[in-house]
Amino acid sequence: MSKTLFYLLMLALALGTPGCARKDALDDIEHSGKLRVVSRNSPTTYYLDKNGPAGFEYELAQRLARELKVELKIEPAFSLQEIFDRLTRHEAHIAAAGLTRTESRAALYPHTLAYDTLVTQVVYRAGKFRPRQVEELLGMRIVTLANSSHAQVLQELQQSALPELEWEELSEGDTMELLERVDSGEAELALIDSSEFEVQQSLYPRLKVAFDLTEEQDMVWYLPPGPEYSGLLERINTFIAQLKATGELARLRELHFGHTEGFSRISSHTFTRKMRSALPRYEALIKRVAKEYQLDWQLLAAIAYQESHWNPRAQSPTGVRGMMMLTLPTARELGVDNRLDAEQSLRGGARYYKNMKRRLPPDIKEPDRTWMALAAYNIGMGHLEDARILTERDGSDPHLWSEVMQRLPLLQKSAHYKTTRYGYARGREAVTYVQNIRHYYNILQWQDISQQQALPPVEASDHLPARLGEVSLKAL
Numbered sequence: 126m127s128k129t130l131f132y133l134l135m136l137a138l139a140l141g142t143p144g145c146a147r148k149d150a151l152d153d154i155e156h157s158g159k160l161r162v163v164s165r166n167s168p169t170t171y172y173l174d175k176n177g178p179a180g181f182e183y184e185l186a187q188r189l190a191r192e193l194k195v196e197l198k199i200e201p202a203f204s205l206q207e208i209f210d211r212l213t214r215h216e217a218h219i220a221a222a223g224l225t226r227t228e229s230r231a232a233l234y235p236h237t238l239a240y241d242t243l244v245t246q247v248v249y250r251a252g253k254f255r256p257r258q259v260e261e262l263l264g265m266r267i268v269t270l271a272n273s274s275h276a277q278v279l280q281e282l283q284q285s286a287l288p289e290l291e292w293e294e295l296s297e298g299d300t301m302e303l304l305e306r307v308d309s310g311e312a313e314l315a316l317i318d319s320s321e322f323e324v325q326q327s328l329y330p331r332l333k334v335a336f337d338l339t340e341e342q343d344m345v346w347y348l349p350p351g352p353e354y355s356g357l358l359e360r361i362n363t364f365i366a367q368l369k370a371t372g373e374l375a376r377l378r379e380l381h382f383g384h385t386e387g388f389s390r391i392s393s394h395t396f397t398r399k400m401r402s403a404l405p406r407y408e409a410l411i412k413r414v415a416k417e418y419q420l421d422w423q424l425l426a427a428i429a430y431q432e433s434h435w436n437p438r439a440q441s442p443t444g445v446r447g448m449m450m451l452t453l454p455t456a457r458e459l460g461v462d463n464r465l466d467a468e469q470s471l472r473g474g475a476r477y478y479k480n481m482k483r484r485l486p487p488d489i490k491e492p493d494r495t496w497m498a499l500a501a502y503n504i505g506m507g508h509l510e511d512a513r514i515l516t517e518r519d520g521s522d523p524h525l526w527s528e529v530m531q532r533l534p535l536l537q538k539s540a541h542y543k544t545t546r547y548g549y550a551r552g553r554e555a556v557t558y559v560q561n562i563r564h565y566y567n568i569l570q571w572q573d574i575s576q577q578q579a580l581p582p583v584e585a586s587d588h589l590p591a592r593l594g595e596v597s598l599k600a601l
């Protein structure tokens with residue numbers, strides 16, 4: 126081969142081989158109109174709720190896409206390895222998945238400024254041996270995720286101080302699977318990010334933090350390797366700095382990690398008190414709207430109580446508002462222009478509920494139809510369908526609420542939600558939501574009946590109407 130030909134060939138290779146001369150990432154995003162993000166399907170990162178995609182990472186990425194005036198294309202990966210593989214193959218512009226900054230990752234992939242911090246925690250089951258320092262980890266059955274920052278911490282410990290340290294790494298799966306192993310006794314300890322444990326603990330009330338294994342660590346986004354990403358990196362860092370300066374980041378963090386699941390477990394006592402103090406003001410209105418939509422007024426009243434405690438000015442940090450706590454997009458869809466107007470809100474909620482009920486398959490009969498419509502109202506029709514499919518897979522009847530309510534919480538467990546179409550969802554909250562409403566609904570019906578019949582005071586348990594008997598909050 127002549128020398129000239131050889132150089133020409135080399136030049137052609139350098140210019141023409143995919144992967145060698147890539148476009149600047151910001152240009153690519155602008156020209157394609159898409160910001161491609163790889164994430165994980167988990168409650169702290171990205172999942173679908175009744176209004177569509179949600180999660181801390183999703184919201185951050187969504188804000189960045191909006192700023193870049195492009196569409197967000199977010200895709201979940203099913204292991205940490207896969208996230209980094211996708212970056213290496215330049216299949217995503219950013220990995221946004223609750224990833225910790227580590228030296229070895231930073232050596233391979235550019236990363237952003239920290240947008241959060243966390244510590245790695247050792248989690249154990251209450252009542253079992255609780256280690257309080259690293260030396261006590263020796264001889265214990267520890268699980269962690271393969272390729273996680275936690276596995277790296279263990280490797281470092283093994284190399285520096287504890288050569289006999291042993292642990293098991295799960296290559297597929299996620300934090301929830303780790304927690305499940307400790308809960309079931311299959312493992313004694315798991316290593317978890319503090320931010321994840323905060324959110325998951327309510328699902329595993331027996332699990333507790335033994336001790337913090339690390340100092341504060343940074344949570345960052347990683348980008349694919351290569352100089353063509355430096356412009357994008359700079360842009361993201363400015364974006365993060367702005368979110369911090371405006372307080373928006375702190376607000377988002379609070380929204381996603383600051384909540385507790387118990388908010389809807391309001392005692393019957395508070396309910397009956399409110400029934401006397403707040404309900405009379407809205408009773409006529411609720412009755413009127415219920416009639417218009419051919420609903421039981423007590424059911425509409427029970428939903429409104431569960432949503433807002435009959436407070437037409439209620440609002441939550443997630444941006445839902447009013448008597449029926451509608452989101453802005455739902456309100457728009459329902460033709461509600463003032464969410465704080467009790468009548469509009471009630472009508473919007475009633476319409477939304479009826480809509481859910483209409484969409485359910487016709488072979489679901491009452492009263493299950495009502496409970497399932499309420500679940501869909503809370504969690505979205507897609508997730509309810511997923512829970513019904515899980516029910517069917519178990520050989521149980523997907524037309525029965527008593528069966529479906531047992532499967533809804535499984536949507537929070539990776540072994541199950543991975544096999545479903547719509548993925549992770551707060552299924553347990555949906556069950557609590559429905560059961561609370563049933564409880565309130567029954568109290569309201571009971572009080573109506575008792576008022577009409579002017580019964581003398583009696584022991585409630587002896588004189589419950591048939592429907593009250595079937596409700597058991599213990600089933601939660």
Ligand code: GLU
Nearest residue numbers: 223224225273274300318
């Ligand atoms: N923060 C962990 C990491 O960067 C991932 C979280 C987890 O799945 O436990 O490896």
